[in-house]
Amino acid sequence: MSTDIETRRCEVCDAVIPPERVKALPGTWLCIECSEEHGGDFVYTAKQENLGKAGSLKLNYGGVTVTKKRRVIRKGRG
């Protein structure tokens, strides 16, 4: 038996993160418990792009840019 995913440990509590979770969220470094506690691994920021010309009354929204950032976890324990 072989797994293509290495055993990953939670960066907060050092618990083993289930491979299924790593597979679903390759960027995760938190176990489910800590992820819920902190509100997830990532912070999504949606920024609306305004492509309208300055001074124009007509707003031309070109779209929304979603920025995905890793949440900074403060290790307060220990």
Ligand SMILES: [Zn+2]
């Ligand atoms: Zn954890």
